[in-house]
Amino acid sequence: MCGIVGALAQRNVNEILLEGLRRLEYRGYDSAGVCLVDGDSQLQLRKSQGKVADLEARLAAAPAAGQLGIAHTRWATHGAPSDRNAHPHVSGQIALVHNGIIENHQPLRAELRDKGYQFTSDTDTEVVVHLIHSLAGDGRDLLAAVTAATDRLEGAYALGVISADEPETLVCARSGSPLVVGVGIEENFIASDPMALRQVTDRFIFLEEGDVAEISRAGITVRDKQGEEVSRPVHKLDGGHDAADKGRYRHYMQKEIFEQPAVVEATLAGRIGDKSVLSEALGARAHEILPEVQQVQIVACGTSYHAGLVARYWLEDWAGIPCSVEVASEIRYRKTAVRPGTLFVTISQSGETADTLAALRQAKELGYLASMTICNVPNSSLVRESELSLMTEAGPEIGVASTKAFTTQLVALQLFCIALAKVNGLSTEREAELVKALHQLPQLMEQFTGLDQLVQDTSEAFAEKHHALFLGRGVEYPIALEGALKLKEISYIHAEAYPAGELKHGPLALVDADMPVVVVAPNDELLEKLKSNLQEVRARGGQLFVFASPQAGFTSEPGVTVVEVPDAPESLAPILYTVPLQLLSYHVALLKGTDVDQPRNLAKSVTVE
Numbered sequence: 001m002c003g004i005v006g007a008l009a010q011r012n013v014n015e016i017l018l019e020g021l022r023r024l025e026y027r028g029y030d031s032a033g034v035c036l037v038d039g040d041s042q043l044q045l046r047k048s049q050g051k052v053a054d055l056e057a058r059l060a061a062a063p064a065a066g067q068l069g070i071a072h073t074r075w076a077t078h079g080a081p082s083d084r085n086a087h088p089h090v091s092g093q094i095a096l097v098h099n100g101i102i103e104n105h106q107p108l109r110a111e112l113r114d115k116g117y118q119f120t121s122d123t124d125t126e127v128v129v130h131l132i133h134s135l136a137g138d139g140r141d142l143l144a145a146v147t148a149a150t151d152r153l154e155g156a157y158a159l160g161v162i163s164a165d166e167p168e169t170l171v172c173a174r175s176g177s178p179l180v181v182g183v184g185i186e187e188n189f190i191a192s193d194p195m196a197l198r199q200v201t202d203r204f205i206f207l208e209e210g211d212v213a214e215i216s217r218a219g220i221t222v223r224d225k226q227g228e229e230v231s232r233p234v235h236k237l238d239g240g241h242d243a244a245d246k247g248r249y250r251h252y253m254q255k256e257i258f259e260q261p262a263v264v265e266a267t268l269a270g271r272i273g274d275k276s277v278l279s280e281a282l283g284a285r286a287h288e289i290l291p292e293v294q295q296v297q298i299v300a301c302g303t304s305y306h307a308g309l310v311a312r313y314w315l316e317d318w319a320g321i322p323c324s325v326e327v328a329s330e331i332r333y334r335k336t337a338v339r340p341g342t343l344f345v346t347i348s349q350s351g352e353t354a355d356t357l358a359a360l361r362q363a364k365e366l367g368y369l370a371s372m373t374i375c376n377v378p379n380s381s382l383v384r385e386s387e388l389s390l391m392t393e394a395g396p397e398i399g400v401a402s403t404k405a406f407t408t409q410l411v412a413l414q415l416f417c418i419a420l421a422k423v424n425g426l427s428t429e430r431e432a433e434l435v436k437a438l439h440q441l442p443q444l445m446e447q448f449t450g451l452d453q454l455v456q457d458t459s460e461a462f463a464e465k466h467h468a469l470f471l472g473r474g475v476e477y478p479i480a481l482e483g484a485l486k487l488k489e490i491s492y493i494h495a496e497a498y499p500a501g502e503l504k505h506g507p508l509a510l511v512d513a514d515m516p517v518v519v520v521a522p523n524d525e526l527l528e529k530l531k532s533n534l535q536e537v538r539a540r541g542g543q544l545f546v547f548a549s550p551q552a553g554f555t556s557e558p559g560v561t562v563v564e565v566p567d568a569p570e571s572l573a574p575i576l577y578t579v580p581l582q583l584l585s586y587h588v589a590l591l592k593g594t595d596v597d598q599p600r601n602l603a604k605s606v607t608v609e
């Protein structure tokens, strides 16, 4: 998704801005741009469709320097990816970068056209810079003009704005899209993600909804929605991982798959004792809230939604608590009936997923008992705005296709489900059994990543295919969904997942010798039923690829390839069986030569609706 970086310093900030953009590249984008105010108080604008490297080439051909500047990576929502639609956008002496969507851009555009403004892009963003310009024309300074403009905007925005007439000021504002201020010594910065500024500071102010900030070299003034000056805390973020390092791996996605044993261990650390989930695991308020929970509503998008679907099986089975799971972009736009005692649970890697965040904000008005988030980024909007939060300790995830974030979400969800089951009569023996399995998880995860070569050999059968089916039953059905999503995302092969029992109600019509059918087949009570479903596929010439342990009793034969996986406790199967499916999509993508870490049309942390 779009990235914003801005800086005001006593040195040339061009390289700070470019390094910031490079650090945001992993999110997926289609164009990049920078605008600096030079020593003669002139705007120096350079933009380019394509990668940050293309922008750098443009800067090498036409250098620009300045002590005040803004920069952007764009992921198009309104208007095709192109040089002219790339940000920053300029109106007179004012330049602006924007993340988000301005929903009332059409009436604003008409109004501004009537005033004589000419539009040079197809973006919703351009209306904002002309609006600010028109308001500044009424004698307002940049801060006053931006503040007045935000009153007219509908939708979501994070804005970074500069004016060549005010070379000592950087103004920014946020509503619905994340923005932080990086605090330096005699220099200050803005970014849509602290990661962009880690090379220049470790101190950050997280702006809140409706905040407008005026930044000079010496200080930062924040005003809230009501225009009142407010003091926002400065957070010191510790070192963290340097996400820019792929180490010995060819792709971030590959690195992240192989990190899973370690990050799963980190997510469990300090949260489980010998035989029980530690009550502190879910945060201080869990003691009061969990006993009141009578129902759970999980809301998420994409891969996180699949994690939620898995949790439903665990919650209903272990805690006897009814659970619904819904994608955020749906629930937020329908009338929902909320029963008393319902806990609202969001799941998101970034904690900034626009639809999930909007659903949480809406939920606050709807009478839910409380909210909880499962999230990978401390201090993100979802964490700050939820009553309970359970962090996944996956570290920065750079590959657009989520891997380690998903498996750590499953671990965190399992801890949550056990904790909730404990207050709903889960026996100490059963808890001890589940916790014993969790202790084995990092080591088993290691064994499952060790399937790499075997899966690589299997992947060759997929490289020339145009479609694939993924089957699972019970708790493995969401894992089949996740496997199909991974294949779609990075190899662009059309893949669908079905609960195996649904085959005969339609998808069986698709099965022929050209249709590889991937089956997630752990040794559980649905195994025999699953085997019957697979007979239905074989009878139609479908090519089966079965991921199963030796105990499941499958043997490879013409038309059936069994990928043998280690035996594992049933409660861990969804987490572990995910790994070979991730490896499968990775190896198929390698064979197809696609951009594994930044697949076409997709972006990381989807901060627009």
Ligand code: HGA
Binding pocket: 001, 002, 074, 075, 076, 077, 078, 079, 085, 098, 099, 100, 101, 102, 123, 124, 125, 607, 608
């Ligand atoms: N709507 C703007 C910005 C898009 C964005 O924030 N993407 O993540 C545009 O299309 O340029």
